[in-house]
Amino acid sequence: MVRALEPAVHDRAMSRSKVKDRGALEERIGHHFADKDLLERALTHISAASGGARVNSYQRLEFLGDHVLGLVISDMLFRAFAKANEGELSRRLADLVRKETCAEVAKAIDIGPQLKLGSSESQAGGRLRATILADACEALVGAVYLDGGYPAAEGFVERFWKERMLKPLRPLRDPKTMLQEWAQARGLPTPTYRELARTGPHHNPKFRIAVELPDHAPAEGLGASKRAAEQAAAAAMLSSVGVAADKLDV
Incomplete structure:
Protein backbone atom coordinates (compact mmCIF):
# COMPACT_ATOMS: atom_id res chain seq x y z
CA MET A 1 0.00 0.00 0.00
CA LYS A 167 13.24 38.73 -40.87
CA PRO A 168 9.93 40.52 -40.32
CA LEU A 169 6.94 38.23 -40.66
CA ARG A 170 4.47 40.98 -41.43
CA PRO A 171 4.35 43.84 -43.95
CA LEU A 172 5.78 47.02 -42.49
CA ARG A 173 2.50 48.79 -43.16
CA ASP A 174 -0.36 46.83 -41.71
CA PRO A 175 -3.72 46.73 -43.53
CA LYS A 176 -5.37 49.27 -41.19
CA THR A 177 -2.62 51.80 -41.84
CA MET A 178 -2.70 51.09 -45.57
CA LEU A 179 -6.48 51.52 -45.73
CA GLN A 180 -6.33 54.79 -43.81
CA GLU A 181 -3.63 56.13 -46.15
CA TRP A 182 -5.64 55.01 -49.19
CA ALA A 183 -8.78 56.72 -47.86
CA GLN A 184 -6.99 59.96 -46.97
CA ALA A 185 -5.39 60.14 -50.42
CA ARG A 186 -8.91 60.19 -51.87
CA GLY A 187 -10.34 62.74 -49.47
CA LEU A 188 -12.31 60.13 -47.53
CA PRO A 189 -12.72 60.15 -43.74
CA THR A 190 -10.90 57.73 -41.48
CA PRO A 191 -12.39 54.23 -41.80
CA THR A 192 -14.69 53.22 -38.95
CA TYR A 193 -14.72 49.77 -37.36
CA ARG A 194 -17.72 48.10 -35.76
CA GLU A 195 -17.90 44.87 -33.79
CA LEU A 196 -20.56 42.60 -35.27
CA ALA A 197 -20.17 39.52 -33.09
CA ARG A 198 -18.07 37.80 -30.47
CA THR A 199 -18.21 34.03 -30.20
CA GLY A 200 -16.29 31.20 -28.55
CA PRO A 201 -15.22 30.63 -24.93
CA HIS A 202 -13.85 33.43 -22.77
CA HIS A 203 -10.26 32.20 -23.06
CA ASN A 204 -10.40 31.76 -26.84
CA PRO A 205 -12.82 34.31 -28.32
CA LYS A 206 -13.48 35.00 -31.99
CA PHE A 207 -14.40 38.49 -33.18
CA ARG A 208 -16.20 39.58 -36.34
CA ILE A 209 -15.56 43.21 -37.26
CA ALA A 210 -16.88 45.37 -40.11
CA VAL A 211 -15.03 48.34 -41.59
CA GLU A 212 -16.96 51.10 -43.33
CA LEU A 213 -16.14 53.96 -45.71
CA PRO A 214 -18.56 56.29 -47.52
CA ASP A 215 -19.55 55.11 -51.01
CA HIS A 216 -17.98 51.69 -50.44
CA ALA A 217 -19.55 48.43 -49.38
CA PRO A 218 -18.59 47.39 -45.83
CA ALA A 219 -16.00 44.63 -45.49
CA GLU A 220 -15.76 42.09 -42.68
CA GLY A 221 -12.91 40.31 -40.95
CA LEU A 222 -12.51 37.56 -38.35
CA GLY A 223 -9.81 37.28 -35.69
CA ALA A 224 -8.87 36.01 -32.24
CA SER A 225 -8.72 39.62 -31.02
CA LYS A 226 -10.48 42.82 -32.00
CA ARG A 227 -7.26 44.15 -33.47
CA ALA A 228 -6.71 41.05 -35.57
CA ALA A 229 -10.31 41.15 -36.81
CA GLU A 230 -9.95 44.85 -37.69
CA GLN A 231 -6.78 44.09 -39.65
CA ALA A 232 -8.59 41.31 -41.51
CA ALA A 233 -11.51 43.62 -42.30
CA ALA A 234 -9.13 46.32 -43.56
CA ALA A 235 -7.33 43.76 -45.75
CA ALA A 236 -10.68 42.63 -47.16
CA MET A 237 -11.67 46.19 -48.08
CA LEU A 238 -8.27 46.85 -49.66
CA SER A 239 -8.76 43.72 -51.74
CA SER A 240 -12.25 44.86 -52.78
CA VAL A 241 -10.84 48.14 -54.15
CA GLY A 242 -7.97 46.39 -55.90
CA VAL A 243 -5.09 47.23 -53.56
CA ALA A 244 -2.61 44.43 -52.79
CA ALA A 245 -1.86 43.77 -49.12
CA ASP A 246 1.88 44.29 -49.60
CA LYS A 247 1.86 47.62 -51.44
CA LEU A 248 -0.09 50.84 -51.61
CA ASP A 249 -0.40 52.90 -54.77
CA VAL A 250 -2.17 56.14 -53.92
Whole structure:
Protein backbone atom coordinates (compact mmCIF):
# COMPACT_ATOMS: atom_id res chain seq x y z
CA MET A 1 0.00 0.00 0.00
CA VAL A 2 1.41 3.41 -1.01
CA ARG A 3 1.04 5.97 1.72
CA ALA A 4 0.38 9.62 0.90
CA LEU A 5 3.21 12.00 1.57
CA GLU A 6 3.11 13.90 4.83
CA PRO A 7 2.12 17.57 4.24
CA ALA A 8 5.61 18.87 5.07
CA VAL A 9 7.26 16.37 2.73
CA HIS A 10 4.74 17.18 -0.02
CA ASP A 11 5.40 20.92 0.39
CA ARG A 12 9.16 20.38 0.11
CA ALA A 13 8.69 18.28 -3.02
CA MET A 14 6.48 20.96 -4.58
CA SER A 15 9.01 23.63 -3.64
CA ARG A 16 11.87 21.71 -5.29
CA SER A 17 9.77 21.23 -8.42
CA LYS A 18 8.99 24.93 -8.54
CA VAL A 19 12.66 25.86 -8.17
CA LYS A 20 13.56 23.42 -10.94
CA ASP A 21 10.91 24.91 -13.25
CA ARG A 22 12.05 28.45 -12.53
CA GLY A 23 15.65 27.41 -13.18
CA ALA A 24 14.67 25.99 -16.56
CA LEU A 25 12.93 29.27 -17.40
CA GLU A 26 16.03 31.23 -16.43
CA GLU A 27 18.10 29.01 -18.72
CA ARG A 28 15.75 29.71 -21.61
CA ILE A 29 15.86 33.48 -21.20
CA GLY A 30 19.60 33.53 -20.53
CA HIS A 31 19.46 35.28 -17.17
CA HIS A 32 19.66 33.87 -13.63
CA PHE A 33 18.02 36.12 -11.08
CA ALA A 34 19.90 37.31 -8.03
CA ASP A 35 16.55 38.49 -6.64
CA LYS A 36 14.17 35.56 -7.13
CA ASP A 37 11.26 37.66 -5.84
CA LEU A 38 11.45 39.75 -9.00
CA LEU A 39 10.98 36.65 -11.12
CA GLU A 40 8.05 35.51 -8.99
CA ARG A 41 6.35 38.89 -9.27
CA ALA A 42 6.86 38.94 -13.05
CA LEU A 43 4.92 35.68 -13.26
CA THR A 44 2.09 36.63 -10.87
CA HIS A 45 -1.23 37.64 -12.38
CA ILE A 46 -3.46 40.04 -10.43
CA SER A 47 -5.87 37.13 -9.80
CA ALA A 48 -3.16 35.38 -7.76
CA ALA A 49 -1.60 38.43 -6.11
CA SER A 50 -1.56 38.38 -2.32
CA GLY A 51 -4.45 40.38 -0.96
CA GLY A 52 -5.52 41.15 -4.50
CA ALA A 53 -3.12 44.10 -4.49
CA ARG A 54 -2.00 45.18 -7.95
CA VAL A 55 1.46 46.05 -6.63
CA ASN A 56 1.97 42.37 -5.82
CA SER A 57 1.23 41.34 -9.41
CA TYR A 58 3.26 41.79 -12.59
CA GLN A 59 1.50 45.01 -13.60
CA ARG A 60 4.18 47.48 -12.44
CA LEU A 61 6.91 45.35 -14.00
CA GLU A 62 4.86 45.18 -17.20
CA PHE A 63 4.82 49.00 -17.33
CA LEU A 64 8.58 49.14 -16.92
CA GLY A 65 9.26 46.26 -19.29
CA ASP A 66 7.16 47.83 -22.03
CA HIS A 67 9.41 50.89 -22.04
CA VAL A 68 12.65 48.93 -21.65
CA LEU A 69 11.64 46.72 -24.57
CA GLY A 70 10.93 49.78 -26.69
CA LEU A 71 14.32 51.29 -25.86
CA VAL A 72 16.31 48.11 -26.53
CA ILE A 73 14.56 47.42 -29.83
CA SER A 74 14.88 51.06 -30.90
CA ASP A 75 18.62 50.80 -30.31
CA MET A 76 18.78 47.49 -32.20
CA LEU A 77 16.87 48.96 -35.15
CA PHE A 78 18.99 52.12 -35.21
CA ARG A 79 22.17 50.04 -35.49
CA ALA A 80 20.81 47.37 -37.85
CA PHE A 81 19.11 49.63 -40.39
CA ALA A 82 21.55 52.49 -40.94
CA LYS A 83 19.77 53.77 -44.06
CA ALA A 84 16.20 53.55 -42.77
CA ASN A 85 14.33 56.78 -42.17
CA GLU A 86 12.37 57.63 -39.03
CA GLY A 87 9.09 56.44 -40.52
CA GLU A 88 10.41 52.99 -41.39
CA LEU A 89 12.10 52.61 -38.01
CA SER A 90 8.86 53.57 -36.27
CA ARG A 91 6.85 51.04 -38.25
CA ARG A 92 9.37 48.30 -37.54
CA LEU A 93 9.36 49.20 -33.84
CA ALA A 94 5.57 49.08 -33.67
CA ASP A 95 5.54 45.62 -35.23
CA LEU A 96 8.16 44.26 -32.81
CA VAL A 97 6.67 45.60 -29.57
CA ARG A 98 3.02 44.85 -30.38
CA LYS A 99 1.14 42.55 -28.02
CA GLU A 100 0.92 39.80 -30.60
CA THR A 101 4.72 39.67 -30.96
CA CYS A 102 5.20 39.65 -27.18
CA ALA A 103 2.72 36.78 -26.91
CA GLU A 104 4.67 34.85 -29.56
CA VAL A 105 7.87 35.34 -27.55
CA ALA A 106 6.09 34.25 -24.36
CA LYS A 107 5.07 31.03 -26.08
CA ALA A 108 8.63 30.47 -27.31
CA ILE A 109 9.87 30.88 -23.73
CA ASP A 110 7.00 28.69 -22.48
CA ILE A 111 5.88 31.20 -19.88
CA GLY A 112 2.33 29.85 -19.67
CA PRO A 113 2.97 26.89 -17.34
CA GLN A 114 5.04 29.15 -15.06
CA LEU A 115 2.33 31.73 -14.48
CA LYS A 116 0.71 32.13 -11.06
CA LEU A 117 -3.01 32.54 -11.70
CA GLY A 118 -6.07 32.53 -9.51
CA SER A 119 -8.14 29.35 -9.75
CA SER A 120 -10.92 30.93 -11.83
CA GLU A 121 -8.45 32.53 -14.24
CA SER A 122 -6.55 29.29 -14.57
CA GLN A 123 -9.71 27.28 -15.22
CA ALA A 124 -10.77 29.84 -17.85
CA GLY A 125 -7.61 29.11 -19.84
CA GLY A 126 -5.58 32.12 -18.74
CA ARG A 127 -2.28 30.35 -19.43
CA LEU A 128 -3.13 30.37 -23.13
CA ARG A 129 -4.61 33.86 -23.35
CA ALA A 130 -2.52 36.08 -25.61
CA THR A 131 -3.03 39.25 -23.57
CA ILE A 132 -1.82 37.60 -20.34
CA LEU A 133 1.16 36.00 -22.09
CA ALA A 134 2.13 39.33 -23.67
CA ASP A 135 1.81 41.22 -20.38
CA ALA A 136 3.89 38.61 -18.53
CA CYS A 137 6.54 38.74 -21.24
CA GLU A 138 6.87 42.51 -20.84
CA ALA A 139 6.96 42.08 -17.06
CA LEU A 140 9.79 39.59 -17.45
CA VAL A 141 11.77 42.13 -19.48
CA GLY A 142 11.24 44.65 -16.67
CA ALA A 143 12.30 42.13 -14.03
CA VAL A 144 15.48 41.23 -15.93
CA TYR A 145 16.28 44.94 -16.26
CA LEU A 146 15.88 45.58 -12.53
CA ASP A 147 17.87 42.47 -11.61
CA GLY A 148 20.74 42.75 -14.10
CA GLY A 149 20.61 46.23 -15.56
CA TYR A 150 20.43 47.28 -19.19
CA PRO A 151 23.01 44.74 -20.49
CA ALA A 152 20.96 41.83 -19.11
CA ALA A 153 17.73 43.19 -20.57
CA GLU A 154 19.46 43.81 -23.89
CA GLY A 155 20.76 40.24 -23.97
CA PHE A 156 17.30 38.84 -23.26
CA VAL A 157 15.62 40.97 -25.92
CA GLU A 158 18.28 40.27 -28.54
CA ARG A 159 17.95 36.53 -27.94
CA PHE A 160 14.23 36.48 -28.77
CA TRP A 161 13.62 39.56 -30.93
CA LYS A 162 16.69 39.84 -33.17
CA GLU A 163 15.60 37.19 -35.67
CA ARG A 164 12.16 38.75 -35.79
CA MET A 165 13.76 42.11 -36.42
CA LEU A 166 15.94 40.89 -39.28
CA LYS A 167 13.24 38.73 -40.87
CA PRO A 168 9.93 40.52 -40.32
CA LEU A 169 6.94 38.23 -40.66
CA ARG A 170 4.47 40.98 -41.43
CA PRO A 171 4.35 43.84 -43.95
CA LEU A 172 5.78 47.02 -42.49
CA ARG A 173 2.50 48.79 -43.16
CA ASP A 174 -0.36 46.83 -41.71
CA PRO A 175 -3.72 46.73 -43.53
CA LYS A 176 -5.37 49.27 -41.19
CA THR A 177 -2.62 51.80 -41.84
CA MET A 178 -2.70 51.09 -45.57
CA LEU A 179 -6.48 51.52 -45.73
CA GLN A 180 -6.33 54.79 -43.81
CA GLU A 181 -3.63 56.13 -46.15
CA TRP A 182 -5.64 55.01 -49.19
CA ALA A 183 -8.78 56.72 -47.86
CA GLN A 184 -6.99 59.96 -46.97
CA ALA A 185 -5.39 60.14 -50.42
CA ARG A 186 -8.91 60.19 -51.87
CA GLY A 187 -10.34 62.74 -49.47
CA LEU A 188 -12.31 60.13 -47.53
CA PRO A 189 -12.72 60.15 -43.74
CA THR A 190 -10.90 57.73 -41.48
CA PRO A 191 -12.39 54.23 -41.80
CA THR A 192 -14.69 53.22 -38.95
CA TYR A 193 -14.72 49.77 -37.36
CA ARG A 194 -17.72 48.10 -35.76
CA GLU A 195 -17.90 44.87 -33.79
CA LEU A 196 -20.56 42.60 -35.27
CA ALA A 197 -20.17 39.52 -33.09
CA ARG A 198 -18.07 37.80 -30.47
CA THR A 199 -18.21 34.03 -30.20
CA GLY A 200 -16.29 31.20 -28.55
CA PRO A 201 -15.22 30.63 -24.93
CA HIS A 202 -13.85 33.43 -22.77
CA HIS A 203 -10.26 32.20 -23.06
CA ASN A 204 -10.40 31.76 -26.84
CA PRO A 205 -12.82 34.31 -28.32
CA LYS A 206 -13.48 35.00 -31.99
CA PHE A 207 -14.40 38.49 -33.18
CA ARG A 208 -16.20 39.58 -36.34
CA ILE A 209 -15.56 43.21 -37.26
CA ALA A 210 -16.88 45.37 -40.11
CA VAL A 211 -15.03 48.34 -41.59
CA GLU A 212 -16.96 51.10 -43.33
CA LEU A 213 -16.14 53.96 -45.71
CA PRO A 214 -18.56 56.29 -47.52
CA ASP A 215 -19.55 55.11 -51.01
CA HIS A 216 -17.98 51.69 -50.44
CA ALA A 217 -19.55 48.43 -49.38
CA PRO A 218 -18.59 47.39 -45.83
CA ALA A 219 -16.00 44.63 -45.49
CA GLU A 220 -15.76 42.09 -42.68
CA GLY A 221 -12.91 40.31 -40.95
CA LEU A 222 -12.51 37.56 -38.35
CA GLY A 223 -9.81 37.28 -35.69
CA ALA A 224 -8.87 36.01 -32.24
CA SER A 225 -8.72 39.62 -31.02
CA LYS A 226 -10.48 42.82 -32.00
CA ARG A 227 -7.26 44.15 -33.47
CA ALA A 228 -6.71 41.05 -35.57
CA ALA A 229 -10.31 41.15 -36.81
CA GLU A 230 -9.95 44.85 -37.69
CA GLN A 231 -6.78 44.09 -39.65
CA ALA A 232 -8.59 41.31 -41.51
CA ALA A 233 -11.51 43.62 -42.30
CA ALA A 234 -9.13 46.32 -43.56
CA ALA A 235 -7.33 43.76 -45.75
CA ALA A 236 -10.68 42.63 -47.16
CA MET A 237 -11.67 46.19 -48.08
CA LEU A 238 -8.27 46.85 -49.66
CA SER A 239 -8.76 43.72 -51.74
CA SER A 240 -12.25 44.86 -52.78
CA VAL A 241 -10.84 48.14 -54.15
CA GLY A 242 -7.97 46.39 -55.90
CA VAL A 243 -5.09 47.23 -53.56
CA ALA A 244 -2.61 44.43 -52.79
CA ALA A 245 -1.86 43.77 -49.12
CA ASP A 246 1.88 44.29 -49.60
CA LYS A 247 1.86 47.62 -51.44
CA LEU A 248 -0.09 50.84 -51.61
CA ASP A 249 -0.40 52.90 -54.77
CA VAL A 250 -2.17 56.14 -53.92
